[in-house]
Amino acid sequence: MPSFASPATQRSGDVTGTLRLLALLAVSIGLIVADHRGGWLDQVRAHAGVAMQPVWWLAGLPSRLARSVREDAVTRSLLSEDNHRLRNELLVANARLARLQAAAEENTHLRQLLGAAGSGGLDVQLAPILDIDLDPTRQRLVLRAGSRDGVSQGQTVIDAGGVVGQVIQTAPGTAVVLLLTDLDHAVPVMVARTGVRLVAFGQGRSDALRLPNVPLSSDVRVGDELVTSGLGGRFPAGFPVGTITALAPDDSRAFLVGSVDPAARLDRGRDVLLLRELAPAPVVPPAVDAPRSAEGAGAEEEPAGIDAASAGASPEDAP
Amino acid sequence: MRRVANGWVLPVSVLVAILLGLVPLPEMLQPLRPYWLALVVAYWVIEDNERLGLVFAFSMGLLADLAFGSILGEQALRLTVMAFILQRFRTQLRFFPMAQQALAIGGLLFNDRVVSAAVHLALGVEQVPWTYWLAPVAGMLLWAPVYLVMDALRFRRRGR
Numbered sequence: 001m002p003s004f005a006s007p008a009t010q011r012s013g014d015v016t017g018t019l020r021l022l023a024l025l026a027v028s029i030g031l032i033v034a035d036h037r038g039g040w041l042d043q044v045r046a047h048a049g050v051a052m053q054p055v056w057w058l059a060g061l062p063s064r065l066a067r068s069v070r071e072d073a074v075t076r077s078l079l080s081e082d083n084h085r086l087r088n089e090l091l092v093a094n095a096r097l098a099r100l101q102a103a104a105e106e107n108t109h110l111r112q113l114l115g116a117a118g119s120g121g122l123d124v125q126l127a128p129i130l131d132i133d134l135d136p137t138r139q140r141l142v143l144r145a146g147s148r149d150g151v152s153q154g155q156t157v158i159d160a161g162g163v164v165g166q167v168i169q170t171a172p173g174t175a176v177v178l179l180l181t182d183l184d185h186a187v188p189v190m191v192a193r194t195g196v197r198l199v200a201f202g203q204g205r206s207d208a209l210r211l212p213n214v215p216l217s218s219d220v221r222v223g224d225e226l227v228t229s230g231l232g233g234r235f236p237a238g239f240p241v242g243t244i245t246a247l248a249p250d251d252s253r254a255f256l257v258g259s260v261d262p263a264a265r266l267d268r269g270r271d272v273l274l275l276r277e278l279a280p281a282p283v284v285p286p287a288v289d290a291p292r293s294a295e296g297a298g299a300e301e302e303p304a305g306i307d308a309a310s311a312g313a314s315p316e317d318a319p
Numbered sequence: 320m321r322r323v324a325n326g327w328v329l330p331v332s333v334l335v336a337i338l339l340g341l342v343p344l345p346e347m348l349q350p351l352r353p354y355w356l357a358l359v360v361a362y363w364v365i366e367d368n369e370r371l372g373l374v375f376a377f378s379m380g381l382l383a384d385l386a387f388g389s390i391l392g393e394q395a396l397r398l399t400v401m402a403f404i405l406q407r408f409r410t411q412l413r414f415f416p417m418a419q420q421a422l423a424i425g426g427l428l429f430n431d432r433v434v435s436a437a438v439h440l441a442l443g444v445e446q447v448p449w450t451y452w453l454a455p456v457a458g459m460l461l462w463a464p465v466y467l468v469m470d471a472l473r474f475r476r477r478g479r
Contacts, residue, residue: 017373021403024377028399031381031392036442048385055334055386059341132341133349135389137445142388176388183445204445 042169049171056132056142056174063131123276124158125150130174139182139202141165143175143272151175154234156275162240162263163187163228164272179266180241181206189241190229194219197229198258200241206266209242211258212250222247226260236275240264328472329371332359333379337386350450353458354428356383358465360398361424364405365412366469376402390442397434401427417463425459 127145134140145151147170157164157177165185169176178185185202189211196218200209214220224244230237240263250257336355344352360379363371380395387394404427405412412420432452439446 017403017406020373021399024373024399025396028377028380028392028396032390032396032438032442035391036444045385045391052386055337056341059338060343063343131343133343133352134341135387136349136447136451137439138388138390140388 046169046171049169049174049176053171053174056130057144059132060130060144124273125276126271127151127157127175127274128271137204139165139179139185139204139206139266141177141179141272143167143177143274144173145274146171146173146175148172150276151274156235156239158239158273158275159264159271161265162242163235164264164266166234167274177272179206180262180264181209181266187235187241188229188231189226190237191220192225192227193221194224196220197231198226200226200260207261208245209260209262211244211260212255214247214256214258216249216254216256220244220247220256220258225263328469329363332362332469332472333382335359337383340383340387350448351453351457353454353461354431355465356380356394357398357401357428357431358424358458358462359469360402361405361427361462362466362469364402365409366473368406368409372406373399373402390438390444393435393438396438397431400434401431404430417466420466421459421462424462425455428455428458431455 125145127143127149130142130144132142134142141157141164143151143157151167151170153167153170155167157166163180165177165179165182167175168178179202180187180200181202181204183202183204187200188197189200190197198211198214198220200211203210211226222244226241226244228235228237228239228241242260242262244258245261246259247256249255333356336359339355340352356379360376364376376398377395380398381392383389383394383398384391408423412423415423429452432455436446438444
């Protein structure tokens with residue numbers, strides 16, 4: 001350590017300070033470039049993720065506490081009112097389910113007739129979101145479930161609306177999800193109405209996806225629903241991705257660029273569902289197992305999610 | 320040797336700063352979230368210059384990058400730049416009245432936003448919305464409380 005005793009040593013201290021600055025700047029720029037371009041720092045990140053787990057857990061604590069306090073404070077009448085409403089909703093949902101089941105059976109039957117491979121049964125796992133704010137420019141989520149709970153890299157993450165993203169990193173108690181809307185993310189999609197296949201890219205904003213290179217001649221319109229096409233094998237086919245909100249010619253005027261409103265609620269939810277693909281066995285009803293302490297209040301949204309997810313893929317229990 | 324005994328204040332302050340950076344805020348307030356870690360690092364660089372300097376700022380930035388999931392090295396770069404400027408003007412800063420010091424910190428935090436924007440621009444990464452440029456103001460207003468709390472913690476420790 002330089003001591004600042006005399007002007008002469010102070011000057012030499014300045015020089016070493018500047019040199020140190022330059023060295024550190026070089027190191028950090030090197031890291032930035034390596035992280036941004038190379039991606040070989042993933043290993044480092046994975047290890048650091050384990051170390052950061054308690055920090056994330058701590059940071060999520062206040063909001064968890066606040067939620068539990070709020071939930072404890074709800075009065076009895078409110079609870080019974082809730083109960084009543086949920087009962088009614090369950091009834092309606094069950095009725096709808098019964099109809100869907102008939103449709104699903106018919107679908108499997110028709111598929112068998114066609115000799116086509118049915119879409120595999122889907123097993124989902126409920127995972128609570130660890131409520132922390134990561135870097136606002138990167139579209140990521142941290143889940144309070146990790147490799148200890150059977151989460152693995154590459155798993156598809158959905159919510160009641162549609163696809164949320166995929167797991168890119170797992171630690172024993174946490175997992176990091178890359179959202180559809182991240183700049184690095186692309187998902188193969190299909191226009192539900194016509195079957196035109198496209199790729200939707202994230203653009204770093206939580207409210208829109210970009211749909212570049214749409215051929216002028218293709219049958220794509222504003223308002224079309226997009227679902228995953230299953231190409232590439234990362235995402236299973238048939239999950240809603242979003243709705244096209246705008247189409248405009250790109251710079252070359254040879255293609256159209258679309259803007260897509262994501263179907264999933266990406267900005268803030270409480271829980272998400274992780275898909276685990278099973279062997280194609282369409283008769284197995286999807287099992288929802290809530291790992292560890294899944295919040296009870298969050299559960300009201302879940303049945304709808306499973307519905308949407310596996311409708312047509314696997315019949316569920318009749319009411 | 321009055322600054323030897325404060326062993327626990329340093330790691331605790333850094334941990335708290337990182338936690339405050341991660342704690343979820345309502346969407347409206349999110350852009351106003353002050354850069355707590357910068358405030359804490361600034362405090363230590365000003366007050367404990369002999370032990371803590373550029374390398375300290377760099378490693379804290381790296382730690383924050385891992386915690387916040389930002390691009391690895393980005394915050395390290397930002398904090399290193401800030402610490403360097405602070406070191407240069409440290410002698411003046413220490414004798415500024417609190418209000419003037421806060422203004423200087425505000426300027427540094429603003430500069431930090433510029434550095435961050437430059438990094439994002441160079442990498443072609445999405446820029447943060449313009450409202451995030453208000454965060455330095457929040458940081459500036461919080462400088463005095465942060466400074467006083469940290470000083471009080473160290474002072475109490477010293478008196479024991």
